[in-house]
Amino acid sequence: MTSTALRSRAWKLLELVTTPLLPSDYLDLVSPLRAGADLRGRIEAVHPETPDAATIVIRPGRGWRGHVAGQYVRIGVDVDGVRLWRAYSVTSPTSRSDGRITITVKAIPDGKVSNHLVRRVKPGTVIQLDQACGEFVLPAAKPAKVLYLTAGSGITPAMGMLRDTRFADVVMVHSAPRPEDVIFRNDLHDLVADKALRLVELHTDTHGMLDVARLEELVPDWAERETWACGPAGLLDAAEAHWAEHGIAAKLHTERFRPTVVVAGDGGEVTFGKTGKTVAADGATPLLSVGEEAGVLMPSGCRMGICFGCVTPLKSGAVRDLRTGEITEAEDGVLVQTCVSAAAGPCELER
Numbered sequence: 546m547t548s549t550a551l552r553s554r555a556w557k558l559l560e561l562v563t564t565p566l567l568p569s570d571y572l573d574l575v576s577p578l579r580a581g582a583d584l585r586g587r588i589e590a591v592h593p594e595t596p597d598a599a600t601i602v603i604r605p606g607r608g609w610r611g612h613v614a615g616q617y618v619r620i621g622v623d624v625d626g627v628r629l630w631r632a633y634s635v636t637s638p639t640s641r642s643d644g645r646i647t648i649t650v651k652a653i654p655d656g657k658v659s660n661h662l663v664r665r666v667k668p669g670t671v672i673q674l675d676q677a678c679g680e681f682v683l684p685a686a687k688p689a690k691v692l693y694l695t696a697g698s699g700i701t702p703a704m705g706m707l708r709d710t711r712f713a714d715v716v717m718v719h720s721a722p723r724p725e726d727v728i729f730r731n732d733l734h735d736l737v738a739d740k741a742l743r744l745v746e747l748h749t750d751t752h753g754m755l756d757v758a759r760l761e762e763l764v765p766d767w768a769e770r771e772t773w774a775c776g777p778a779g780l781l782d783a784a785e786a787h788w789a790e791h792g793i794a795a796k797l798h799t800e801r802f803r804p805t806v807v808v809a810g811d812g813g814e815v816t817f818g819k820t821g822k823t824v825a826a827d828g829a830t831p832l833l834s835v836g837e838e839a840g841v842l843m844p845s846g847c848r849m850g851i852c853f854g855c856v857t858p859l860k861s862g863a864v865r866d867l868r869t870g871e872i873t874e875a876e877d878g879v880l881v882q883t884c885v886s887a888a889a890g891p892c893e894l895e896r
Contacts, residue, residue, distance in 0.1 A: 612677030614709035621673030681800035688771035699776030850885035862892025
């Protein structure tokens with residue numbers, strides 16, 4: 546008998562012994578990061594960055610394929626007995642020698658996962674991981690002049706790029722409420738001291754909101770620079786309009802952490818068919834949030850309408866896309882993205 550056949554018979558015997566669990570379930574307890582297992586990571590450290598932001602050091606499992614600077618990773622975290630998925634930019638360089646990666650998380654009001662990661666998670670916690678993805682990355686050929694335009698936690702993908710690639714001429718215009726709210730402030734000023742960055746740091750509590758029209762004053766050659774912008778929707782909307790007005794839209798690359806809401810739906814009762822729950826929903830709250838608040842186990846992913854990890858069959862009624870205002874009606878089990886769809890009248894989801 547071949548060794549392969551012997552291994553197969555041994556595995557089947559183990560399955561009989563361990564039923565109703567599988568041998569792999571026990572291996573997951575002993576070696577969750579092993580090759581061949583579902584991709585996971587172990588949190589090894591949590592480093593505070595600001596009063597409401599922290600960098601999480603993660604040791605990924607052996608199936609991790611690496612990342613490109615600027616990309617994000619989806620992580621699955623168990624919070625109060627429910628596994629929730631969120632997407633965060635990778636803030637470590639691709640060349641980190643110990644194989645660890647970092648994400649940097651800002652706690653947002655009522656954010657279940659962000660507050661858990663910043664304030665409560667402990668080293669040793671095992672989390673689920675997806676492979677890195679995203680198109681907010683640097684080109685293969687280095688631009689001669691670079692501008693990063695960021696605000697708040699929008700600095701996270703830009704920091705991943707700054708740590709990964711040095712440029713001869715790079716400027717960052719970053720906005721945060723106060724100096725103590727600037728994530729990576731010490732790192733940024735170290736780069737300035739090394740002459741690896743020119744930093745324009747603005748504080749909205751004293752300087753007001755960043756007006757892209759001020760770029761003429763802050764960075765006189767802004768139009769000559771390849772620009773990566775990330776931050777609140779208002780800043781990105783203004784930047785896209787400004788670059789388009791000057792005929793250089795192709796030089797601007799943006800990353801949105803949340804979809805732009807164009808119009809709210811009408812709202813209505815949402816029924817989750819499998820669980821039998823029915824709740825009232827307004828026309829502006831994503832169905833994903835409606836379900837989670839009702840205690841329904843909802844699939845989720847990037848929460849930005851990009852990854853399609855949240856798609857769910859729409860059994861009846863209609864929903865409205867919060868980005869475009871487009872109405873989708875139930876027919877033949879059509880799938881809808883619950884993270885960017887709201888109720889447009891009574892509707893039923895197959896959850």
